Amino acid sequence: DVKVTQSSRYLVKRTGEKVFLECVQDMDHENMFWYRQDPGLGLRLIYFSYDVKMKEKGDIPEGYSVSREKKERFSLILESASTNQTSMYLCASSPLAGSSGANVLTFGAGSRLTVL
Amino acid sequence: RKEVEQDPGPFNVPEGATVAFNCTYSNSASQSFFWYRQDCRKEPKLLMSVYSSGNEDGRFTAQLNRASQYISLLIRDSKLSDSATYLCVVTPTPGSSNTGKLIFGQGTTLQVKP
Numbered sequence: 001d002v003k004v005t006q007s008s009r010y011l012v013k014r015t016g017e018k019v020f021l022e023c024v025q026d027m028d029h030e031n032m033f034w035y036r037q038d039p040g041l042g043l044r045l046i047y048f049s050y051d052v053k054m055k056e057k058g059d060i061p062e063g064y065s066v067s068r069e070k071k072e073r074f075s076l077i078l079e080s081a082s083t084n085q086t087s088m089y090l091c092a093s094s095p096l097a098g099s100s101g102a103n104v105l106t107f108g109a110g111s112r113l114t115v116l
Numbered sequence: 117r118k119e120v121e122q123d124p125g126p127f128n129v130p131e132g133a134t135v136a137f138n139c140t141y142s143n144s145a146s147q148s149f150f151w152y153r154q155d156c157r158k159e160p161k162l163l164m165s166v167y168s169s170g171n172e173d174g175r176f177t178a179q180l181n182r183a184s185q186y187i188s189l190l191i192r193d194s195k196l197s198d199s200a201t202y203l204c205v206v207t208p209t210p211g212s213s214n215t216g217k218l219i220f221g222q223g224t225t226l227q228v229k230p
Binding site for chain 1 (some may be wrong): 124148150153158160161162165197203207217218220221222223
């Protein structure tokens with residue numbers, strides 16, 4: 001079974017703190033994604049990566065950065081957390097486009113972040 | 117206009133009912149279509165892909181209408197365990213910058229009542 005593991009299920013941080021959300025997948029997938037999910041807004045793509053050290057901005061990258069130093073790990077960083085970043089953060093991975101299972105995302109269980 | 121639109125619901129139906137959801141997409145060049153299911157406080161999981169000729173998986177039937185740019189999901193003989201949010205998912209226009217990216221609808225919530 002493909003497994004995507006997010007390091008923290010629940011976090012509470014204060015405004016201005018630096019926040020790291022870690023995601024690890026064990027299926028050797030090339031693509032990894034970070035989404036946030038908010039009521040009424042659905043899933044919105046923050047950043048994605050299709051290879052080690054490669055990253056692409058999604059639809060809402062402002063206030064976030066990412067790091068992919070190893071194929072299996074994709075980190076989301078909030079340099080200075082703000083209250084409007086309170087959300088559910090979902091990491092996902094998928095195989096390379098053109099390969100079997102491409103375009104099928106496997107999600108982690110999510111990290112619910114509250115910024116006070 | 118949103119790229120992928122769904123009626124958020126909720127759809128409240130009795131057990132055993134047949135229920136259908138539609139989803140419209142704006143980009144006629146979209147190539148791949150999916151339905152994901154998300155249980156309360158859980159992550160989304162792939163329910164089924166949607167093929168041009170329509171496809172069935174047990175009580176679930178998915179259809180694609182390219183001319184009208186919508187996909188549908190039909191659930192027959194609803195079970196209590198079908199209660200969830202159903203997300204319509206579309207791939208954007210093919211291109212290297214869109215590799216692997218998917219566009220999600222907001223989801224349609226289904227509540228199946230005893």
